[in-house]
Amino acid sequence: MAKEQGLVQLYYGDGKGKTTAVFGLAFRCAGWGRRVVVAQFLKSGAGGEGKAVERFPEITLLRTKGVNKFTFQMNDDEKAETAENCLSLFRQAVELARQEQARLLVLDEVIDATYGFLPMEELCAFLDGRPEGLEVAITGHSLPPQLAERADYISHVVKEKHPYDRGVMARKEIEF
Numbered sequence: 001m002a003k004e005q006g007l008v009q010l011y012y013g014d015g016k017g018k019t020t021a022v023f024g025l026a027f028r029c030a031g032w033g034r035r036v037v038v039a040q041f042l043k044s045g046a047g048g049e050g051k052a053v054e055r056f057p058e059i060t061l062l063r064t065k066g067v068n069k070f071t072f073q074m075n076d077d078e079k080a081e082t083a084e085n086c087l088s089l090f091r092q093a094v095e096l097a098r099q100e101q102a103r104l105l106v107l108d109e110v111i112d113a114t115y116g117f118l119p120m121e122e123l124c125a126f127l128d129g130r131p132e133g134l135e136v137a138i139t140g141h142s143l144p145p146q147l148a149e150r151a152d153y154i155s156h157v158v159k160e161k162h163p164y165d166r167g168v169m170a171r172k173e174i175e176f
Contacts (some may be wrong), residue, residue, distance in 0.1 A: 004103070004133035007152035011139045012111060015157035016175070018139040022106045023049045025137055030058035034103035039093035040064065041086055041113040042071065047176035060096060064089050071116075079116065086117040094126055097134060104135045111140020111147065120146055 009025070011018040019040075026036045036059045043063060053061045066085045067078045074082060090110070097105040107123075114120045127150045130136060138147065148154060170176050 006103075006130065006132060006134040006136065008127060008150055009135070009137040009153040009155075010111075010143070010147055010151040011137070011155045011157060012141060012143045013157035013159070014141060015159040016162065018157050019049065019108055021155070021157075022108055022137045022139055023052075026059055026104060026106055027052070027056065029104045029135075030056040034058060035100045036060070036104045036106065037093050037097045037100065037102045038062065038106040038108065039089050039110070041089060041107070041109040041118070042082070043109060048173060060100075062089055062093055062096075071112075083117045086113045087119075087122070090118055090122065090126075098131060101131075102134060104137065105130075107136065107138045109140055110138050111142060111144065114140075114144065120144065123147075124150065 009022075011021050023038070026038055029036050036056075038053070038059060039062045041064055050061055050063075053059045064082070064085050066081050067074060069078065071079070071082070090107070090113075093105060093107065096102070110118065110123060114123060124146050127136065127147075143154070143156070164170070
């Protein structure tokens with residue numbers, strides 16, 4: 001049997017669907033009976049994907065603890081706490097993926113976390129030294145060159161039109 005190849009998938013942009021895409025990947029992998037670790041950075045609210053994950057014992061979902069605000073709303077103490085929590089979450093997710101020999105590690109919004117909350121160097125060092133068969137899917141709003149050069153897939157999700165621009169807020173069961 002051939003060794004499994006673990007690649008790096010990167011989903012970025014201002015369009016809708018990045019988290020949906022990586023959760024679809026997680027469900028597909030779990031459907032084959034494989035272990036998946038999902039870490040959600042800078043998101044603490046329970047969305048529908050969290051409820052769906054409960055139906056898949058193969059998937060472990062980890063979320064940032066602590067402050068539940070947009071980063072631009074945080075004061076300095078809250079930003080420091082969030083940075084500690086992001087680093088802790090990242091290290092916990094990486095360790096769990098290694099211990100459980102996960103096939104897939106999802107780092108949702110980790111790109112955004114690298115802007116003041118998680119050292120880019122630590123993320124890149126992990127990607128460079130990850131276990132051979134571990135697929136890694138990462139999301140965020142931008143495309144840092146350090147991550148682009150390590151990615152095997154890059155998907156740019158572009159917003160052309162969105163109801164939020166008309167004042168329609170995120171809807172339960174559809175956007176979260």
